[in-house]
Amino acid sequence: MPFIELKNVIKEYRNTHALRGIDISIEKGQWLNLVGPSGSGKSTLLNIIGCLDSPTSGGIVIDGADISSFSEDEMAVFRREKTGFIFQQSHLIPYLSAVENVMLSQYFHSMADEKEAMEALTRVGLGHRLHHRPSQLSGGEQQRVCIARALINSPQILLADEPTGNLDRENTKNILELVKRLHEEEHFTIILVTHDPFVAQWGQRVLTMEDGRIKCDEFLCRL
Amino acid sequence: MRRKWFLFFFRRSVSQRKGRVAIASAAVTLAVAVVTAMIGVTFGIREKLGTELKSYGANIIVSSDKGEGFDPSLTDRIRSIAEVEDVTGQVLGTVIINRQQLEVIGMDRGRAKEMGWRLTGRWPEKENEVIAGISLKAALNLKEGTAVSVSKDDNTREFIVSGFIEKGGTEDMAVIMSLKQAWSMYSGEGRLHTLLVRGRTGMIEQAAAKIRELLPDAEIKTVRQVAMAEEALLGKIQMLMLLVTIVVLTATSISVASTMGANVLERREEIGLMKALGASRSGISIFYLAESVLVGLSGGAAGLLVGAAAAQAVSKGAFNSYIGMPVYLPFISMIMGIAVALVSSWFPVQNAMKYDPAVILRGE
Amino acid sequence: MSSFVVYEAFFAGLKEGLKAGIIWYVLASLLHVKGMLRLQRAFIAGTLFSVIAAASFLFLNVTPEIREYIANSGEMSFALLLVASAAALLNSSGLRLFSLLDRVSGKAFLRNSAIFAASAIFFVPDISGTFIFIKDLSLLNERAYQTYASLAAGVSVSVLLISAMSRLLSRGLVSSFFELPQLLLFASMMKLTAGGTGGISEISLIPAVQRGLMKLSHDIIHQTFVMLMVPDHPLLKTTTWNFIGFFFGPNIASWETLLLFLLCPLMFIYYSLASPLPETAAAAGAERRRFVQSVLSDRRRKAVPVLLFVLLISASWFSQSGEKISAVKVPKAKPVVEDRGMVLIPVTDPTMDLKDGSLHKFVLSRSDKEIRIMVIMKPDGRISVCLDACEICPPDGYGLREDHVVCLYCNTPIPVVSLGEPGGCNPIPLAFAADDRFIRIAVDEIMKKRELINSSRSAEAAR
Numbered sequence A: 001m002p003f004i005e006l007k008n009v010i011k012e013y014r015n016t017h018a019l020r021g022i023d024i025s026i027e028k029g030q031w032l033n034l035v036g037p038s039g040s041g042k043s044t045l046l047n048i049i050g051c052l053d054s055p056t057s058g059g060i061v062i063d064g065a066d067i068s069s070f071s072e073d074e075m076a077v078f079r080r081e082k083t084g085f086i087f088q089q090s091h092l093i094p095y096l097s098a099v100e101n102v103m104l105s106q107y108f109h110s111m112a113d114e115k116e117a118m119e120a121l122t123r124v125g126l127g128h129r130l131h132h133r134p135s136q137l138s139g140g141e142q143q144r145v146c147i148a149r150a151l152i153n154s155p156q157i158l159l160a161d162e163p164t165g166n167l168d169r170e171n172t173k174n175i176l177e178l179v180k181r182l183h184e185e186e187h188f189t190i191i192l193v194t195h196d197p198f199v200a201q202w203g204q205r206v207l208t209m210e211d212g213r214i215k216c217d218e219f220l221c222r223l
Numbered sequence B: 001m002r003r004k005w006f007l008f009f010f011r012r013s014v015s016q017r018k019g020r021v022a023i024a025s026a027a028v029t030l031a032v033a034v035v036t037a038m039i040g041v042t043f044g045i046r047e048k049l050g051t052e053l054k055s056y057g058a059n060i061i062v063s064s065d066k067g068e069g070f071d072p073s074l075t076d077r078i079r080s081i082a083e084v085e086d087v088t089g090q091v092l093g094t095v096i097i098n099r100q101q102l103e104v105i106g107m108d109r110g111r112a113k114e115m116g117w118r119l120t121g122r123w124p125e126k127e128n129e130v131i132a133g134i135s136l137k138a139a140l141n142l143k144e145g146t147a148v149s150v151s152k153d154d155n156t157r158e159f160i161v162s163g164f165i166e167k168g169g170t171e172d173m174a175v176i177m178s179l180k181q182a183w184s185m186y187s188g189e190g191r192l193h194t195l196l197v198r199g200r201t202g203m204i205e206q207a208a209a210k211i212r213e214l215l216p217d218a219e220i221k222t223v224r225q226v227a228m229a230e231e232a233l234l235g236k237i238q239m240l241m242l243l244v245t246i247v248v249l250t251a252t253s254i255s256v257a258s259t260m261g262a263n264v265l266e267r268r269e270e271i272g273l274m275k276a277l278g279a280s281r282s283g284i285s286i287f288y289l290a291e292s293v294l295v296g297l298s299g300g301a302a303g304l305l306v307g308a309a310a311a312q313a314v315s316k317g318a319f320n321s322y323i324g325m326p327v328y329l330p331f332i333s334m335i336m337g338i339a340v341a342l343v344s345s346w347f348p349v350q351n352a353m354k355y356d357p358a359v360i361l362r363g364e
Numbered sequence C: 001m002s003s004f005v006v007y008e009a010f011f012a013g014l015k016e017g018l019k020a021g022i023i024w025y026v027l028a029s030l031l032h033v034k035g036m037l038r039l040q041r042a043f044i045a046g047t048l049f050s051v052i053a054a055a056s057f058l059f060l061n062v063t064p065e066i067r068e069y070i071a072n073s074g075e076m077s078f079a080l081l082l083v084a085s086a087a088a089l090l091n092s093s094g095l096r097l098f099s100l101l102d103r104v105s106g107k108a109f110l111r112n113s114a115i116f117a118a119s120a121i122f123f124v125p126d127i128s129g130t131f132i133f134i135k136d137l138s139l140l141n142e143r144a145y146q147t148y149a150s151l152a153a154g155v156s157v158s159v160l161l162i163s164a165m166s167r168l169l170s171r172g173l174v175s176s177f178f179e180l181p182q183l184l185l186f187a188s189m190m191k192l193t194a195g196g197t198g199g200i201s202e203i204s205l206i207p208a209v210q211r212g213l214m215k216l217s218h219d220i221i222h223q224t225f226v227m228l229m230v231p232d233h234p235l236l237k238t239t240t241w242n243f244i245g246f247f248f249g250p251n252i253a254s255w256e257t258l259l260l261f262l263l264c265p266l267m268f269i270y271y272s273l274a275s276p277l278p279e280t281a282a283a284a285g286a287e288r289r290r291f292v293q294s295v296l297s298d299r300r301r302k303a304v305p306v307l308l309f310v311l312l313i314s315a316s317w318f319s320q321s322g323e324k325i326s327a328v329k330v331p332k333a334k335p336v337v338e339d340r341g342m343v344l345i346p347v348t349d350p351t352m353d354l355k356d357g358s359l360h361k362f363v364l365s366r367s368d369k370e371i372r373i374m375v376i377m378k379p380d381g382r383i384s385v386c387l388d389a390c391e392i393c394p395p396d397g398y399g400l401r402e403d404h405v406v407c408l409y410c411n412t413p414i415p416v417v418s419l420g421e422p423g424g425c426n427p428i429p430l431a432f433a434a435d436d437r438f439i440r441i442a443v444d445e446i447m448k449k450r451e452l453i454n455s456s457r458s459a460e461a462a463r
Helices: A042-049 A072-082 A098-109 A114-123 A139-151 A169-186 B002-016 B018-054 B074-079 B134-139 B179-185 B204-214 B224-266 B268-276 B281-319 B329-352 B357-362 C002-034 C037-058 C064-092 C099-106 C108-140 C144-168 C171-175 C180-194 C205-228 C234-247 C250-274 C286-324 C443-450
Strands: A004-012 A017-026 A031-035 A057-062 A083-086 A157-161 A189-193 A205-210 A213-219 B060-063 B084-097 B100-107 B118-121 B129-133 B147-152 B155-166 B174-178 B194-199 B219-222 C333-336 C342-346 C360-366 C369-377 C383-390 C398-401 C404-407 C413-415 C427-429 C438-442
Touching: A004 A042, A017 A042, A017 A213, A031 A042, A042 A057, A042 A157, A042 A189, A042 B357, A072 A083, A072 A098, A072 B268, A072 B281, A083 A139, A098 A114, A098 A139, A098 B002, A098 C286, A114 A139, A139 A169, A157 A169, B002 B018, B002 B281, B002 C286, B018 B224, B018 B281, B018 B329, B060 B204, B074 B084, B074 B194, B074 B204, B084 B179, B084 B204, B100 B179, B129 B134, B134 B155, B155 B174, B155 B179, B174 B179, B194 B204, B204 B219, B224 B268, B224 B281, B224 B329, B268 B281, B268 B357, B281 B329, C002 C037, C002 C108, C002 C144, C002 C171, C002 C180, C037 C108, C064 C108, C064 C180, C064 C250, C108 C144, C108 C180, C180 C286, C250 C286, C333 C342, C342 C360, C342 C369, C342 C443, C360 C443, C369 C443, C383 C438, C383 C443, C438 C443
Parallel strands: A031 A189, A031 A205, A083 A157, A157 A189, B100 B174, B129 B155, C333 C360
Antiparallel strands: A004 A017, A004 A057, A205 A213, B060 B194, B060 B219, B084 B100, B084 B147, B084 B194, B118 B155, B129 B174, B147 B155, C342 C438, C360 C369, C369 C383, C383 C427, C398 C404, C404 C413
16 A cells, blocks of 8 residues: 555646646655746646645545544644645745744644753754744754754655755755755655755656656665 | 744744734724723713712602502612612601691601701711601791691600701601601501612613512602613713724724734735645644734723723813723723734635745746 | 413423433433343333422422432432442442442342432432422413413423434444443433523532532531641641641632542543453454454443543533632621620611621621621511621631522531531521511520631731
């Protein structure tokens, strides 16, 4: 049984089709990249897998649960238990420190625990920047905070939407190396959206999308 | 532990926007102040009008038409009626003094002092002292300290006149004695002929109706003209106050609603993020509703103070004295503040919970 | 007149229906979550039984004794409910005193019987009282069937409301607040706020139970001290009496019995909020946090009904205690004389009427002693004659407060209806003969009963 399975998923907005029938199976622990031109539907697909959005039709089963029929509240529960998101803009709360931003994620999951939050930030290499506000952190450091925040509740799926889009090459590499290290330690499933071919080389599988459909699906030669 | 974080985050996010919270609070202050002042002044007017009329005596007169009178314990029962301020009973009859038939009013001695009579001499203290109406001074050639011989049938007793009262009514020609003295003249009675009732201002007719239920056979008369005029006046005042209150509350609601609307719009990134983190709608909206409650509380408290001060100022100007505030006033003001803030914020917040996080967070 | 009757009957039906319905709903949610939903049948059976049993009163002649009995049984069932909830609270606070409870909850038959019995005890007094009330109302109405019809209408509306409520609230949500102790407390709160037999709710049980408890504890403590009393040491006796008097004065008495009501609930709240966090297999991370949070959240929710109970009891206590201090009227004692071994008191005379329902006192002078006697007509028309003293307190005498005589020394209220019973703080009853004109009391009787008055402080010493 694949961990994530999509069957004929269609997503329509008011007058456009963002997704026109997607069928995929994703194994547990797989690192999958979604590439394609702007408007190809990769972000939409990401949001649907991450239970941030629901499909117009079609079925999605994740870990045995059919999330396509979830209610709003059930989707929220799924998100906080099983997923972690990282965005191109870090969307960190500007008036909270790094630790406090991570604790926010803990709070909505169950309860905040400062010690665990500090440990998580240390793990991503920010042990010396725990109490800095986002404005005092560089782009790369901000994304590290986002990674810590996304992973603090031990999710099964990490969803990243152009996480390195605003970073230079050096920082991009650092971030991707961090993610790779954490992936090897924790074995969560990764769905990563990017239009940068360098980024797309990281991971195990690349799905190229165009116009709401999967154009091609390649496995890179590594496990 | 969740509460700790909740308070922490709430405090932090409010302190980011102190100015705007203060403005919303000011709007609520205005509304609550107006309502508080209105309630305070209405209450005060009631009280003042009541005091003015007190000195004109009772406004409901209950008499027994069967001649057997009322049980004295009825006064307590009537006093316990909500719309009644006070009751006193009287014994009425005639006696012979110096071969003249004169009216006697037996009443509670303490009450006599509240009747608004002008007294020359002193109030009766000893057992055998009475007061007489001013006209009797000349008619019977009396002075303070004169003894009179009062007879009823074959019962004669001696009393000493300690003072004279003047009102401009029938009392001026009567002898006023205590209930005990009156009963000793009319042996075996122990009952009251008339009950003078003071109904609460604006509720005289209701009081009379309740007394009528209690004593269906008695004759009940209200001081109609005065009662009607005062109730009409109060009614008009209350209508005006109600109108003003509605207008002010509406204006404030609109103001607070739009402030909250702007608030959630500004913070939609935050809301989208929280949704992505898996927060439920209630988990997010509670922060915003808590902010409304804060606005309501602070606005309510400030409004209470301002409104109470305003009411006192009006009262000082109009009646040249300060008025007592009803005990429930602080509760009403605070609750009103919170209610206005919460109700106005409700729809903007509920709307905000429908924001699509995918759209907000994409931000390409 | 008849619209008033219809209105009252409707509300009585609505109230009883809601009471039964809400308790059923909470019980069913709780059982549902525990997988023991079949037990709700026992509850429904118990309720139906109560209705049928109570309906018998519609056909019986309801004497005042029966009414009083029903009122007492209502108070009794409330007291039982409190005791049961106190036991359950103690049980949940970790004081496993009641292995009996575990054994009972093990066997299905015992479980069903317990629930059946509990619901019968809960509902029979209330529903009987309601039926009697309805019967009284129907007599006021020319068309008696109207009264019964509006009763039925009230019950129907309550059924509608309950089904609406069960649709809106999820069983999971409701049951997260309740375990057995909370359910019992909740039921007692319902009884308290809606236990009156009138059409509208009245928090009527508190003063009655309070008085009962106060009297009980007061009697126990006083008798203990009486037994312990060292006969001849004046100092010790005085201070002890003063202590007791202070302890049972009007301000403190409320606090003791309030504490009695609240002891177990407060203890429970303390234990549930202050106990250490539970152990968990997951050492750290999201799983641990989730577990800890759910335990804490569960504890807090279970404390909510208990807290509500505490608030309700405190609030009604304080609102009652304000009313309690209404004036005590102490009449002046009129002198009476003995005539050939008898004391004669006229029933009516120009200055008094013994049948007016208020308290009358008389004093008999004998050599150097004064003995006071009190006479009052009880609501049922019988006259009660007693010494103006009881067996326990210094004989300061009694005063009248509404429908109680109150001991002026210790402030214990004795309902007028219960005068004539000997013992405790009751005024010592006297045997007497009465006809239309006089009450006759043998002087020997007076002197004999006078021996019972607490002689540790005689009348002279008290002044």
